[in-house]
Amino acid sequence: DAMVIQNPRYQVTQFGKPVTLSCSQTLNHNVMYWYQQKSSQAPKLLFHYYDKDFNNEADTPDNFQSRRPNTSFCFLDIRSPGLGDAAMYLCATSRDRTGPTEAFFGQGTRLTVV
Protein backbone atom coordinates (compact mmCIF):
# COMPACT_ATOMS: atom_id res chain seq x y z
CA ASP A 1 0.00 0.00 0.00
CA ALA A 2 1.32 3.38 -0.98
CA MET A 3 2.19 5.46 2.07
CA VAL A 4 3.42 8.66 0.43
CA ILE A 5 1.45 9.53 -2.65
CA GLN A 6 2.37 12.23 -5.10
CA ASN A 7 0.08 13.59 -7.77
CA PRO A 8 0.38 13.81 -10.61
CA ARG A 9 3.23 11.49 -11.61
CA TYR A 10 3.88 13.62 -14.68
CA GLN A 11 3.08 17.31 -15.07
CA VAL A 12 3.59 19.48 -18.12
CA THR A 13 3.25 23.21 -17.62
CA GLN A 14 3.86 26.27 -19.71
CA PHE A 15 6.68 28.65 -19.04
CA GLY A 16 5.48 31.16 -16.44
CA LYS A 17 2.20 29.36 -15.70
CA PRO A 18 1.70 28.58 -12.00
CA VAL A 19 1.66 24.92 -11.11
CA THR A 20 0.90 22.99 -7.92
CA LEU A 21 2.20 19.57 -7.01
CA SER A 22 0.57 17.60 -4.24
CA CYS A 23 1.70 15.06 -1.68
CA SER A 24 -0.34 13.06 0.78
CA GLN A 25 0.72 10.60 3.44
CA THR A 26 -1.02 7.89 5.43
CA LEU A 27 1.80 7.53 7.97
CA ASN A 28 0.78 10.40 10.26
CA HIS A 29 4.39 11.60 10.24
CA ASN A 30 5.28 14.97 11.67
CA VAL A 31 7.95 15.89 9.15
CA MET A 32 7.37 16.42 5.46
CA TYR A 33 10.07 17.34 2.96
CA TRP A 34 10.12 18.63 -0.60
CA TYR A 35 13.14 17.87 -2.75
CA GLN A 36 14.09 18.84 -6.27
CA GLN A 37 16.09 16.29 -8.22
CA LYS A 38 17.60 16.88 -11.62
CA SER A 39 18.76 14.11 -13.86
CA SER A 40 21.13 11.67 -12.12
CA GLN A 41 21.81 14.15 -9.32
CA ALA A 42 21.15 13.97 -5.61
CA PRO A 43 17.84 15.28 -4.28
CA LYS A 44 18.16 18.89 -3.20
CA LEU A 45 16.17 19.95 -0.16
CA LEU A 46 13.84 22.86 -0.90
CA PHE A 47 12.01 23.09 2.42
CA HIS A 48 10.49 20.98 5.12
CA TYR A 49 7.75 21.11 7.72
CA TYR A 50 7.88 19.91 11.25
CA ASP A 51 4.17 19.78 11.97
CA LYS A 52 3.10 23.29 10.90
CA ASP A 53 6.53 24.81 11.42
CA PHE A 54 7.86 25.73 7.97
CA ASN A 55 11.60 25.66 7.30
CA ASN A 56 12.88 27.13 4.06
CA GLU A 57 16.36 26.42 2.72
CA ALA A 58 18.40 29.58 2.24
CA ASP A 59 19.01 28.89 -1.44
CA THR A 60 15.45 27.93 -2.36
CA PRO A 61 14.18 30.48 -4.90
CA ASP A 62 11.21 32.66 -3.92
CA ASN A 63 9.44 31.17 -6.91
CA PHE A 64 8.87 28.05 -4.81
CA GLN A 65 6.28 28.08 -2.06
CA SER A 66 4.69 25.40 0.06
CA ARG A 67 1.53 24.82 2.05
CA ARG A 68 0.65 22.19 4.60
CA PRO A 69 -3.02 22.55 5.48
CA ASN A 70 -3.04 19.46 7.70
CA THR A 71 -0.82 16.56 8.74
CA SER A 72 -1.68 14.47 5.71
CA PHE A 73 -1.23 16.90 2.85
CA CYS A 74 1.53 19.11 1.58
CA PHE A 75 1.67 21.18 -1.60
CA LEU A 76 4.48 22.63 -3.66
CA ASP A 77 3.56 25.77 -5.60
CA ILE A 78 5.80 27.05 -8.37
CA ARG A 79 4.58 30.55 -9.10
CA SER A 80 6.29 31.17 -12.43
CA PRO A 81 8.03 28.04 -13.70
CA GLY A 82 11.11 28.52 -15.80
CA LEU A 83 12.85 26.02 -18.04
CA GLY A 84 15.40 25.45 -15.29
CA ASP A 85 12.67 24.23 -12.95
CA ALA A 86 12.09 21.11 -15.02
CA ALA A 87 12.99 18.27 -12.66
CA MET A 88 11.68 15.43 -10.56
CA TYR A 89 10.05 16.71 -7.38
CA LEU A 90 10.10 14.33 -4.46
CA CYS A 91 8.02 14.46 -1.33
CA ALA A 92 9.18 12.58 1.75
CA THR A 93 8.02 12.09 5.31
CA SER A 94 9.74 11.23 8.54
CA ARG A 95 8.23 10.33 11.89
CA ASP A 96 10.49 12.40 14.08
CA ARG A 97 12.55 15.54 13.74
CA THR A 98 15.56 14.01 15.45
CA GLY A 99 17.24 10.66 15.49
CA PRO A 100 17.99 8.17 12.74
CA THR A 101 14.43 7.87 11.54
CA GLU A 102 13.76 6.64 8.05
CA ALA A 103 12.49 8.97 5.34
CA PHE A 104 9.72 7.56 3.18
CA PHE A 105 9.57 8.93 -0.34
CA GLY A 106 6.78 9.19 -2.82
CA GLN A 107 7.31 8.17 -6.41
CA GLY A 108 7.86 11.76 -7.42
CA THR A 109 6.33 14.14 -9.92
CA ARG A 110 8.24 14.68 -13.14
CA LEU A 111 7.75 18.31 -14.14
CA THR A 112 8.27 19.42 -17.72
CA VAL A 113 8.21 23.11 -18.61
CA VAL A 114 7.45 24.00 -22.23
Added chain:
Amino acid sequence: TQLLEQSPQFLSIQEGENLTVYCNSSSVFSSLQWYRQEPGEGPVLLVTVVTGGEVKKLKRLTFQFGDARKDSSLHITAAQPGDTGLYLCAGKRGEYGNKLVFGAGTILRVKS
Protein backbone atom coordinates in the same frame (compact mmCIF):
# COMPACT_ATOMS: atom_id res chain seq x y z
CA THR B 1 30.39 22.67 -1.24
CA GLN B 2 28.68 19.35 -0.72
CA LEU B 3 28.30 18.41 2.93
CA LEU B 4 28.46 14.75 2.00
CA GLU B 5 30.91 13.75 -0.70
CA GLN B 6 30.36 10.50 -2.52
CA SER B 7 32.79 8.62 -4.70
CA PRO B 8 32.94 7.43 -7.32
CA GLN B 9 30.27 9.40 -9.14
CA PHE B 10 29.77 6.70 -11.71
CA LEU B 11 30.65 3.02 -11.75
CA SER B 12 30.15 0.54 -14.57
CA ILE B 13 31.11 -3.04 -13.82
CA GLN B 14 30.48 -6.58 -14.98
CA GLU B 15 28.14 -8.95 -13.20
CA GLY B 16 29.95 -10.82 -10.46
CA GLU B 17 32.46 -8.09 -9.63
CA ASN B 18 32.79 -6.46 -6.22
CA LEU B 19 32.61 -2.73 -5.61
CA THR B 20 32.80 -0.15 -2.86
CA VAL B 21 31.11 3.24 -2.70
CA TYR B 22 32.29 5.89 -0.27
CA CYS B 23 30.54 8.70 1.57
CA ASN B 24 32.74 11.26 3.33
CA SER B 25 32.22 14.42 5.32
CA SER B 26 34.24 16.80 7.44
CA SER B 27 31.29 16.91 9.83
CA VAL B 28 30.22 14.40 12.44
CA PHE B 29 26.85 12.81 11.92
CA SER B 30 24.82 11.09 14.60
CA SER B 31 23.74 8.64 11.91
CA LEU B 32 24.01 8.10 8.19
CA GLN B 33 21.59 6.42 5.86
CA TRP B 34 22.00 4.74 2.50
CA TYR B 35 19.25 4.87 -0.09
CA ARG B 36 18.89 3.26 -3.48
CA GLN B 37 16.92 4.93 -6.23
CA GLU B 38 15.78 3.42 -9.50
CA PRO B 39 14.95 5.60 -12.52
CA GLY B 40 11.59 7.32 -12.21
CA GLU B 41 11.11 6.29 -8.59
CA GLY B 42 11.76 7.79 -5.16
CA PRO B 43 14.72 6.69 -3.04
CA VAL B 44 14.23 3.66 -0.81
CA LEU B 45 16.11 3.23 2.44
CA LEU B 46 18.64 0.40 2.56
CA VAL B 47 20.18 0.88 5.98
CA THR B 48 20.85 3.30 8.81
CA VAL B 49 24.17 3.24 10.67
CA VAL B 50 24.31 4.86 14.08
CA THR B 51 27.34 3.70 16.07
CA GLY B 52 30.91 4.58 15.09
CA GLY B 53 32.61 1.51 13.64
CA GLU B 54 29.29 -0.23 13.08
CA VAL B 55 29.02 -2.80 10.30
CA LYS B 56 25.68 -3.89 8.91
CA LYS B 57 25.00 -6.51 6.29
CA LEU B 58 22.05 -6.75 3.97
CA LYS B 59 22.48 -9.88 1.84
CA ARG B 60 25.38 -9.02 -0.52
CA LEU B 61 25.60 -5.44 0.73
CA THR B 62 27.89 -4.47 3.62
CA PHE B 63 27.67 -1.03 5.20
CA GLN B 64 30.23 0.47 7.52
CA PHE B 65 30.17 3.65 9.61
CA GLY B 66 33.54 5.22 10.32
CA ASP B 67 34.85 5.28 13.86
CA ALA B 68 34.64 9.07 13.95
CA ARG B 69 31.14 9.04 12.39
CA LYS B 70 32.27 11.24 9.52
CA ASP B 71 32.26 8.65 6.77
CA SER B 72 30.58 5.50 5.58
CA SER B 73 31.05 2.89 2.90
CA LEU B 74 28.87 0.51 0.97
CA HIS B 75 30.41 -2.68 -0.36
CA ILE B 76 28.58 -4.93 -2.80
CA THR B 77 29.81 -8.47 -3.32
CA ALA B 78 29.18 -10.25 -6.61
CA ALA B 79 27.15 -7.44 -8.13
CA GLN B 80 24.11 -8.32 -10.19
CA PRO B 81 22.25 -6.35 -12.88
CA GLY B 82 19.45 -5.82 -10.37
CA ASP B 83 21.85 -3.74 -8.26
CA THR B 84 21.88 -1.08 -10.96
CA GLY B 85 20.70 2.27 -9.64
CA LEU B 86 21.63 5.51 -7.93
CA TYR B 87 23.07 5.00 -4.45
CA LEU B 88 22.71 7.93 -2.10
CA CYS B 89 24.07 8.52 1.36
CA ALA B 90 22.18 10.90 3.60
CA GLY B 91 22.49 12.43 7.02
CA LYS B 92 20.48 14.74 9.22
CA ARG B 93 21.58 18.30 9.89
CA GLY B 94 20.09 21.52 11.12
CA GLU B 95 19.27 23.00 14.48
CA TYR B 96 16.96 20.14 15.35
CA GLY B 97 18.64 17.49 13.25
CA ASN B 98 15.60 17.23 11.08
CA LYS B 99 17.01 18.31 7.72
CA LEU B 100 17.83 15.22 5.69
CA VAL B 101 20.56 16.09 3.21
CA PHE B 102 21.99 13.87 0.53
CA GLY B 103 25.35 13.25 -1.04
CA ALA B 104 25.71 13.67 -4.80
CA GLY B 105 25.14 9.96 -5.35
CA THR B 106 26.88 7.13 -7.15
CA ILE B 107 25.36 5.81 -10.35
CA LEU B 108 26.00 2.08 -10.53
CA ARG B 109 25.55 0.11 -13.70
CA VAL B 110 26.04 -3.63 -13.60
CA LYS B 111 26.32 -5.27 -17.00
CA SER B 112 25.39 -8.89 -17.57
